[in-house]
Structure formats: C-alpha cells, structure tokens
Amino acid sequence: MLTTPAGLDADDTLDVLMARQPIYSKNQDIIAFELLFRSANGTDIASIGDDAATLDVITNSYASLSVGKQNQHLPCYIKVTDKILLNDQLPELPPNLFVLEILGRSTITPEFIQKVSDYAKRGYRIVLADYDPSDLRFDPLLNTVHVVKLDIQLLGLANIPSIVQRLRPYQLDLLADKVETKEEFRQCLEIGFSQYQGYFLSRPEPVKGRKIRGNKVILLQMLAELNREGATGDSLEQIAINDAALTYKILKVVNSAAFKTPKEISSLSHAIMLLGMEQMRRWVLLFLTTAQDGTPNALTRNLLVRGRMCELLASMQGYDDSxxxxxxxxxxxxDALFDQAMPDLLEGIPIQKEIKQAILKHEGVLGSVLEEVVHYERGEFNQLSGALPQPYYEVAYRHSLKWSDNVMGTLV
Structure with a gap:
C-alpha cells in the first residue's frame, strides 16, 4: 500500500524522471549540474521544454543551490542528439540556464557544424562530450564550442597532458570527466582542468592512524546517550556543554522557523526537551555528517539528499521506523568525510547491526532502499526495482533536494 508522507503532494508528479550530478570547480565548489532525464516517451528533450511546469521544476529544484542564506540558480548541462539539433526540435530553453552538450557519436557534417554555430550565436554555451583526439572529425567544432569534456578513464590519465596541450590554442574550458579518486582530481588539477565531474568526493582516502576530532567525539557520545533507555535532557546537556559550537547549533535549531518555540528557552536541557529525543537524534546525526572542520560541503549535501530520500521511499511503501x-x-x-575505512568507522558509532549491514553490504530492506536511491541519483533509472510508480521517485528526489538546502542553511 502506497502512502504519502506529510509535506509531499501525491499529485505533484511529472512525466519525466530527472536527477542531477554536480560539476565542480578547482575549489570543489559546485558550478553547474548535469541533468539526467528520461521521459515517459523515451528520451525526448522536447517534453521538458514544452511543459511549463517541468521547466519551472528544473529552475527551482534541479538548478537551484542554497549557499548560506542565499539561493543560486546554476546552469544545467543537457545532452542533445543530432536529430534534435538538425530538426529544430530543441524547445526555447533559457540560454543562461541550459548548456547544450553535443555527443561524441554525432555525425559531424557541415550542416551540423552550422547548427551548433547558430545555437552558440543565440547565447548557448556548447559542450563537446566524448572528445577523441585521434578523430579529426571533431576539429572543425573546436572553434565553436566552449567546453570540451575528456573522459580520463577512457583516454587514460597518462595521455591527458598531451591532449590538453593540443587543445590549449583554442582557449576552451576543459572538463575532466569520470574523476573517481582524490588522487585523480589532484593530477587533473595539476594538468590544468577548470571543471570536474565524477565520484571523487565520495571516495575515502583512508589514512592510517587518523583520529576523529574532538567535536565529533562529543557527537558520538551524544548519540550513545540518545540510544540509552534512561537518557534525559539533563544527561544530554552534560555532554553537549563540552562543545560551545554544538550548544549553539542546538539552540539555533530549536529557535529556527521549523520549531515555533512558544516561550523563552531557559536552559540547554530545556531546548533539548522542546526538540524531543527523536528529533535530537536526527540532528546529532546531521551535525556528525558535516566536514571535519565543522562546515557543510558538497558531500554533506549529497548525504542529506540520500538520507531524506531513503526515508521518503520507506514511508511511501509503508515501512515502519523510517x-x-x-x-x-x-x-x-x-567514510569519505572522515577518510577512514567504513567498517572501522561504523564500529565506533552506536547504531543497530541491521543499519550497519545495510550500509556495508546493502543487506535487508534498509539496504535495498539505499540501493534504489543510489541508482536514482546516478540516473540509472532502468535499475529501479519498480516497488513504486516511477513518478514517486522523482517527487521524493525533488523534495529531498529542497529539504537538503533548508538543512544546509541551519548547519552553517
């Protein structure tokens, strides 16, 4: 039986599945998103632009990013086929919001080159994906496109410097694609790329002997106390007051718009009791997933989206203990936040065994829902189990994006 969690509108569905993947700068700031999508009639991009509601969703959810207290709209990279370009099937998308990505399998004809040039003159930035330096067909496009995407796994990292040197006269932005590790990111940084895409932020680099910093130790103590049957506001306060920043964050959460505090807060224990034990456990976990220096980052944002989407999919399917x-x-x-091996890290966190097994091995119902969310965020829509109608996944993902932005503002 399908249920709709509070705050979600079951009718707020689209005929298209969408996910976004970040594109990073040298400083690992998110500067754009690649928009992955699949519409009900296949992969017709016209269904996105011709539907005003869908375009509005893209603008306000998929292209939106909360930075501190501000909301920014970032450009979305979208893949376009030869047919779409040559047959003028591309809808009137705003050039400031959409970047057109040409596929490497395109048939490069004079007509195709002219169409690309026309779109560039209309203000669209053009990305050339799947660039192969040995294929001379691409050369006429290099004077028109703005960004060249290099798949470092396919081309081989050892071959990249000579390719970059060859492209340098064209003064293009170079995007390193499929950057899987932090070491690969560092190498690409030295080579001179300006944009980066891949899972390098989500892969740990375990450092032997690295310890969790003091403020995180206090959070783990708080988590252990919250899992103790006799925990009280006073017992939690005795732990939290050892960290001034944590104390401030708890008071800030209670005083936020989400919790309409009816009266003045007299003490930290009073604030904790107003928040409630379940919400307190949730916020301690959220504080735990900020970066080691205590500030939220791009990986934190992804974890927030994952956590919330897992919770929503579970609620929709009627599972208990969401x-x-x-x-x-x-x-x-x-593990990527702390650069520690996941088994070692989970050993020190007081959570249930089935939760640990779900994280480590994707076991049980908890693990299967996590797997669904991972497939969705990567745009692997054909891997979804079908436990829910497909539009429900998109609604849950979209809500999770917005929710993560709200939480990021509180974590700052």
Missing part, C-alpha cells in the same frame, strides 16, 4: 532508513542514507558515505 528514521532508520534516514540514518542508512545519511551515513552511507561518511
């Missing part, structure tokens, strides 16, 4: 699903998603890449 908070456990939230925990599984939220902690699923915490």
């Amino acid at each position: 908070l456990n699903f939230f925990v599984v998603g939220l902690l699923s890449q915490i």
Whole structure:
C-alpha cells in the first residue's frame, strides 16, 4: 500500500524522471549540474521544454543551490542528439540556464557544424562530450564550442597532458570527466582542468592512524546517550556543554522557523526537551555528517539528499521506523568525510547491526532502499526495482533536494 508522507503532494508528479550530478570547480565548489532525464516517451528533450511546469521544476529544484542564506540558480548541462539539433526540435530553453552538450557519436557534417554555430550565436554555451583526439572529425567544432569534456578513464590519465596541450590554442574550458579518486582530481588539477565531474568526493582516502576530532567525539557520545533507555535532557546537556559550537547549533535549531518555540528557552536541557529525543537524534546525526572542520560541503549535501530520500521511499511503501532508513542514507558515505575505512568507522558509532549491514553490504530492506536511491541519483533509472510508480521517485528526489538546502542553511 502506497502512502504519502506529510509535506509531499501525491499529485505533484511529472512525466519525466530527472536527477542531477554536480560539476565542480578547482575549489570543489559546485558550478553547474548535469541533468539526467528520461521521459515517459523515451528520451525526448522536447517534453521538458514544452511543459511549463517541468521547466519551472528544473529552475527551482534541479538548478537551484542554497549557499548560506542565499539561493543560486546554476546552469544545467543537457545532452542533445543530432536529430534534435538538425530538426529544430530543441524547445526555447533559457540560454543562461541550459548548456547544450553535443555527443561524441554525432555525425559531424557541415550542416551540423552550422547548427551548433547558430545555437552558440543565440547565447548557448556548447559542450563537446566524448572528445577523441585521434578523430579529426571533431576539429572543425573546436572553434565553436566552449567546453570540451575528456573522459580520463577512457583516454587514460597518462595521455591527458598531451591532449590538453593540443587543445590549449583554442582557449576552451576543459572538463575532466569520470574523476573517481582524490588522487585523480589532484593530477587533473595539476594538468590544468577548470571543471570536474565524477565520484571523487565520495571516495575515502583512508589514512592510517587518523583520529576523529574532538567535536565529533562529543557527537558520538551524544548519540550513545540518545540510544540509552534512561537518557534525559539533563544527561544530554552534560555532554553537549563540552562543545560551545554544538550548544549553539542546538539552540539555533530549536529557535529556527521549523520549531515555533512558544516561550523563552531557559536552559540547554530545556531546548533539548522542546526538540524531543527523536528529533535530537536526527540532528546529532546531521551535525556528525558535516566536514571535519565543522562546515557543510558538497558531500554533506549529497548525504542529506540520500538520507531524506531513503526515508521518503520507506514511508511511501509503508515501512515502519523510517528514521532508520534516514540514518542508512545519511551515513552511507561518511567514510569519505572522515577518510577512514567504513567498517572501522561504523564500529565506533552506536547504531543497530541491521543499519550497519545495510550500509556495508546493502543487506535487508534498509539496504535495498539505499540501493534504489543510489541508482536514482546516478540516473540509472532502468535499475529501479519498480516497488513504486516511477513518478514517486522523482517527487521524493525533488523534495529531498529542497529539504537538503533548508538543512544546509541551519548547519552553517
């Protein structure tokens, strides 16, 4: 039986599945998103632009990013086929919001080159994907496109410097694609790329002997106390007051718009009791998933989206204890935050065995929901189990994006 969690509109569905993947700068700031999509009639991009509601969703959810207290709209990269370009099937998308990505399998004809040039003159930035330096067909496009995407796994990292040197006279932005590790990111940085895409932020680089910093130790103590049957506001306060920043964050959460505090808060224990034990457990976990220096980052944002989407999919399917699903998603890449091996890291976190097994091995119902969310965020829509109608996945993902932005503002 399908149920709709509070805050979600079951009718707020689209005829298209969408996910976004970040594109990063040298400083690992998100500067754009690649928009992955599949519409009900296949992959017809016209269905996106011709539907005003869908375009509005893209603008306000998929292209939106909360930075501190500000909302920014970032450009979305979208793949376009030869047919779309040559037959003028591209809808009137705003050039400031959409970047057109030409596929490497395109048939490069004079007509095709002219069409690309026409779109560039209309203000669209053009990306050339799947660039192969040995294929001379691409050369006429290099004077027109703005960004060249290089698949470093396919081309081989050892061959990249000579390719970059060859492209340098064209003064293009170079995007390193499929950057899987932090070491690959560092090498690409030295080579001179300006844009980066891949899962390098979500892969840990375990450092032997690295310890969790003091403020995180206090959070783990708080988590252990919250899992103790006799925990009280006073017992939690005695732990939290050892960290001034944590104390401030708890008071800030209670005083936020989400919790309409009816009267003055008299003490930290009073604030904790107003928040409630379940919400307190949720916020301690959220504080735990900020970066080691205590500030939220791009990986934190992804964990928030995962946690919330796991929780929503579980609620939609009628599973009990949806908070456990939230925990599984939220902690699923915490090893990358702390640069520690996941088994060692989970050993020190007081959570249930089934949660740990779901994170480590995708076991059980908890693990299967996490797997669904991972497939969705990567745009692997054909891998979804079908446990829910497909539009429900998109609604849950979209809601999770917005929710993560709200939480990021509180974590700052």
